[in-house]
Amino acid sequence: MNAFDTQYALSTKANKGERHRIAFVQACWHRDIVDRCKTAFLETMQSQDYAQEDIDFYEVPGVFEIPLHVKMLAQSRKYAGIAAAGLIVNGGIYRHDFVSTAVINGLMQVQLETGTPVFSAVLTPHNFHSSEEHATFFREHFVVKGAEVAKACVETVRKIASLATV
Template sequence: MVPARVRARRGADRLRRSRAHQAAFHLWARLRQVSTPGKTAARVQNAQRGARVAILRARWNDEITRALAQGAVQAALAADAKVEEFEVAGSFELPPAVAMLARTGRFDAVVPLGCLIRGETAHFDVLAHAVARSLAELAASFPVAIPFGVLTCETIEQARARSSPDHNVGAEAMAAALELVALRHAMASSTERASRSAATARPRSTRTKRRRSPGSR
């Protein structure tokens, strides 16, 4: 009698050899490849080329947000993405504008950029929490890449340090958005191939039954 552990191992081996399991395995292999630094596949890089990206800038703290937008544009152009730029009054207006742009279906990513600097009242805390929560909800709701590109700083010096050419949060937000775009393309492509494989593969039991049918060849 074959031990249960041996039977389980044999069953796992059969599953591993099945086409459906191979398709699922390759899907997760690609996802790991996308998220592993230094090991981005060529097809992921190709997905970033031609990506349609909207940069949405809040004009409040204009000096800082212009620098953020400049970094984001440079990062997008370096990846051969197509960029359109939009503006709103302040960071509080970013979430509704992001939603409007995402609903158009014209963009693979919408990159909101803003800057909040603490003042003497609780206004900073109220805005920072409201903007962060709203953008997070939008990012989880739309099939569009929506990163977080809003600075929340104690001083203007901190904001300048994070919008400089050496450390630019706008460029970082754009890079994160393009990575999400590539991830979505990789998942869609893998799912499509897995569906085609499942549709064309005939169950073994069906093939056996057909061979045993009288008069069949």
């Protein structure tokens, strides 16, 4: 089944009044911050007529593992959209730029290869400090990003479903 066939099947499901399944993949590092994204994502999806049962949640150890997990989920053809969340910090060595580039490029490649839209809340602060003030800022920022990713997911999934019926 190619990407068009998958999206056509998903649009047929939507035309029957059924909601699309969505996946959310999150890295476990900095869970206290990244969990805020997941919570905001779920709350916003529910405000857009999705039920918690429509969304499958997955965890991976770190952000580097996200693209492969997302690719396997996309290849399953079960999901109309997949969101990813993680925090990449500058741990005092110059590798965070390489990791963030690899992750974002990987997520883009997945959606181009599979036709399943992928949404990223994988963030790389310029200089992350483990102080409570800085952690609080990013906890709040991940709430905003979770809501933004959910809105983008809902809108994109609906638009792609409507394109498949043209």
